Amino acid sequence: MGKLTISRNDPVAVVTMNSPENRNALSTDVLVELADALDSLDADPEVRAIVLTGGPALFASGADVRQLRDIAPVEYAASARGTSWRRIGALDTVLVAAVAGYALGGGCELALAADLVVAADTAVFGQPEVKLGLVPGAGGTQRWARVAGRYAAAGVVLTGRTVDAFEARELGLVHRIVPAERLVPAAMALAGEIAANGPLAVTAARAAVRRAEELPLSAALEFERQQLLLMLTSDDHVEGITALLDKRPPRFTGQ
Amino acid sequence: MTVARISVSAQELRAAEGDAVLIAAPGVRYSPEVASFVRRLASLPLPTVAVVSGQCDASALAVLASVSLGFVTDDVVVSVDARTVLALGLTSALPAALGGTRARGLLFAESVDATGLRACGLAQSGDAEDAVKRLARPSAALVVRSLRVAARSTPDQARLYDAELPA
The missing domain is CATH 3.90.226.10 (2-enoyl-CoA Hydratase; Chain A, domain 1)
Structure with a gap:
């Protein structure tokens, strides 16, 4: 290098x-x-x-x-x-x-x-x-x-x-x-x-933002919706919301 | 603490080293060299003090508006001509430095003397040598950098920049 x-x-x-x-x-x-x-x-x-x-x-x-x-x-x-x-x-x-x-x-x-x-x-x-x-x-x-x-x-x-x-x-x-x-x-x-944010969420959000450069709006919105549905299956989103309600920092695992 | 003493010369300004710069500007008149000098002054991250004297054109206003602190001698007379005003961008630089009303007072004057320049705030009262000694310290350089950024930023953006400046 x-x-x-x-x-x-x-x-x-x-x-x-x-x-x-x-x-x-x-x-x-x-x-x-x-x-x-x-x-x-x-x-x-x-x-x-x-x-x-x-x-x-x-x-x-x-x-x-x-x-x-x-x-x-x-x-x-x-x-x-x-x-x-x-x-x-x-x-x-x-x-x-x-x-x-x-x-x-x-x-x-x-x-x-x-x-x-x-x-x-x-x-x-x-x-x-x-x-x-x-x-x-x-x-x-x-x-x-x-x-x-x-x-x-x-x-x-x-x-x-x-x-x-x-x-x-x-x-x-x-x-x-x-x-x-x-x-x-x-x-x-x-x-x-x-x-420090949810790693899966950051990757998904980044991918969706990047799609704004590539896709028509309707397709990009659909991609965004799919990313949200995917996140709703993750442990990270449960942890993120639970941590917010418990008033503590989240401990994301990337799962 | 070191003070670089220069004249209105872009070349001298580029080579200036020290904690502050003291600029002697006698009889300053427009030229491409003066325009280049004023542009460079605006981006210099060091405190600058100018002393303007004698018969000058509107270039003197540009020098006074671009330095950290400007001074004039009692014999100064600045003639304000539209061509120099426009060539040096004074219709934006002076309102930014003084506010619109005071800037218009200068821009529509045929000539301005030392009293007028001090009264509008473009020139300071007092002693330039004392001022440059006061400014030749690291904390003054930080303020100069902050002012330069603030001039082109929102208050929030400027605060974020200031928060990163070394204490």
Whole structure:
């Protein structure tokens, strides 16, 4: 795990991208390593939320443009980049992005792939691909549109301009802004708050929220209803309601 | 405690190190360099004190509105021209700093002197050197950061940010 460090404070895991020499560029190797690490944590039942960060100074500057300059379309299509992005997008575990400094191109798309984004007041988001004669290729056009609306997305994606943490919060991308030096602890606290809820319920609610990006409303509402019916068969919902009535913290088992 | 002493120069501001920055702004007039300086001032996480003097255009108002505390010398005269006002975004920056009524009083004046700048609150009374010494401490830097965030946040969002600032 050369370009990443992983720390565990169960039920929260923190994955830190750690190649400041190239501003955490998302080379193919790094993307594969990241997808491997996230998959591994996703498969671990002790991990209920993952914080993904580049530390208190920068998040990720996007693809390694040198790799993209001379690559043929066929070669790109066959590379592990696309598979890695799909694996990152298919996680079941809650992913909290903790963003400081630049999150550009693929870095911004990585933040957009998260469930929640905690940003330092230094964070800067953007999709500058059009300035390089390219387009975002890992969800930038689609997720910006779903997060912020089509016109706001066009403002970001078609001009290549950057938005700071405050504008990103207004657009709906950023959940909370914190001082850079408290970024990771604050993201971990948020992840811990989520992880303290019923694990089955969090997974089901997350899946339902994600369906909002994929399904028509009627189908998404049906999916939500099915998730509720499923939860009504769980021990966790009995424990959650009993704990509320007993005025004590719940002890969820994930059953 | 160290105070960086600079002029109205974006390059000097980028290189400024210390606990606070004291800015000498004699005869400040609009240029792209001044505009860049003012933008950077607004995002600097350090206390800043400016002393504006002499014959200035509306750029002086932008400098005074962007620093933590602004001072003027008795000889200052600021001519307020629409082109500079618009170029520096003063129709939003001044109401945010002073409130709408006072801002309009400045924006529709042809020129403003030291008395007027102090009376509207854009310039402080007292000694700039004393002020910069007072501000060159970590707690003042925290207030500067909090103010910067509060300007673009709801009260609840600002309180959440403040709760994470180091004590």
